[in-house]
Amino acid sequence: MPRRRRSRRLSLPAFLVIVLAVAVWVYLYGPEGTRSEAGDWWAPSAPSATSGAPDVVTSNPDLAALVVAGPGSTTPYDRDLFGAAWADVDGNGCDTRNDVLIRDLVDIAFRADSNGCIVRTGTLHDPYTGAVISFVRGPDTSEAVQIDHVVPLSYAWQHGASTWTDVQRTAFANDPANLSAVDGPANQSKSDSGPAEWMPPQGGYACTYVDRFAGVLLAYGLTVSPADYAAMTTVDAGCP
Template sequence: MPPIVIRSEAPPITISKEPPAEQPEANDSQPTPLPSPEALPDPTASASTGSTKASVLLSEIPIKGRAPRTGYDRDLFGNGWGDPDRNGCDARNDILSRDLDVYTYKTGTRDCVVLTGTLLDPFTGKTIEFQRGQGTSNAVQIDHVVALSDAWQKGAQKLSPERRIAFSDDPLNLLAVDGPTNASKGDSDVATWLPPNRGYWCEYVTRQIEVKHKYDLWMTKAEHSAIVRILDEQCS
């Protein structure tokens, strides 16, 4: 289970640096309602459903070959982070708030823009100190559990633009993780990449199953076989 978020009573601080361009932040100029604590699922919730449910969902996912990557563009899944739950915070900050033990938020954002906090990284098992800013924000990245390019090659080409954006911003498909480890994953599927932390494999593949099932995506034979093996060995 990830650490419970405890908001510090210390006065929030303001920094002037902006996050890297690839990780856009919420509009700080407009006050927004506080997010509901029930708005986002717990990042380990999928494991609690058990391997039986995961196996049932897996049996309903088609097995096909990987389609060409032709035509793939990140912007086909939305330009930057959206606000799928309409709480006034973009998806990146929502996930940081969910997955980090947050210390401070940016002044004037009503606990939306995360400035500092600690992550117990599910990919490596190590503790990471997060500080928002140029050159520091990327220590913690938001991973698409099912990578966008992988999804594109396994059915997302046929999704509507709205459905692709929903996929990209879905909390079920998002995790705050160690930046360098996330970079090493790239657009790999389970057949070619797994988190270094073996203790997280069951939750990781279960989430892959749930996301691909939810968005009508398929798996390759190698990917399916790797997931079956992990379910048998790690989730029983």
Template structure:
């Protein structure tokens, strides 16, 4: 798989006290995406509906022993950057990133609500934009991930294909829901959302429940030409 990096230009503000002039100096940082698991199924550009038919249909297993820490202690780091800031920098526009690879501000065109949200880093403001696991970790746990080694779960939780910057309130309402229990309020994004879930489940060989598959089919019935996204590389 061809390695790709994203270059983010971070602004460092230097104040010239003697002359009272504000200077801006820029520094560049190569930010690689988290590496995909080596044994994951490769995803090609194909019909989401056809890909759905390749997923195993089974009942939901017990949630026994599930904990967020089963997927790693927080976000994985890539050099000075962590996954949260990598995804924020990818999904926001007009983003400002400091020399520590922290996204300080930006605008999110939120796919879940259809609204534009201003992101400003801060104790009381950062949660306005959250990073959603498109296939919720709790859902993944009950549909195959509980049997994975820890390293695979960590890779899953940090895979860019599995992550989207979204409205914090919508993310909280989703919780661990699958397609049978939660869909984005923004109906124009539902086909893309379902296609992304299917691509993730195919990539990691997670199964779907019968009710979940039926919900996915109902959504895709309105967009028969919808393709599944390819894994980011």
């Protein structure tokens, strides 16, 4: 009687061991996500049905293209409508807050167990006040550097975001083009104000601030209040 040939198919346990080994190798030795140098604006993702993040032009946007209108939502603003705070929308393994700290701070040191994601210390050259701020992560020190939404979430809600999908609002809340690491007290002072009520204390940053505010509004199809439009055009008239 001829011998039966032994099957060369892998058993399920053996297959799972191989898959696990490959996954571990990729995790330990695979390529890491890229980071831009501090001070470089990240280009947001192209528009898509899933991301909802359009391209944002933050240099010399056309203010005349802005749509001037008062608040349009009768539904109260709720932060939860913009998704979980600092979601990892780009899938690089780091949350958005740390992505922005990595972009905007210099002399960064990471927490040892964070795979290059969690910023432990660094230095911020604050665009809003001009101050140099030492960042040290901790319950009593982290708030010295905060992440500001240039166009506040509540402002966006009142000027068009109330009609968006949850995916689009989450993308907006985590779009690096609308985020800056800034001095904590300055961010608290700004709160949800538009340019008519608040401008960066460092006057030399006003032109950049207005460009960024307008660029985000235009990219996301948001309107601007008459008072904020007047303040922005006044600043823009004195810009190079």
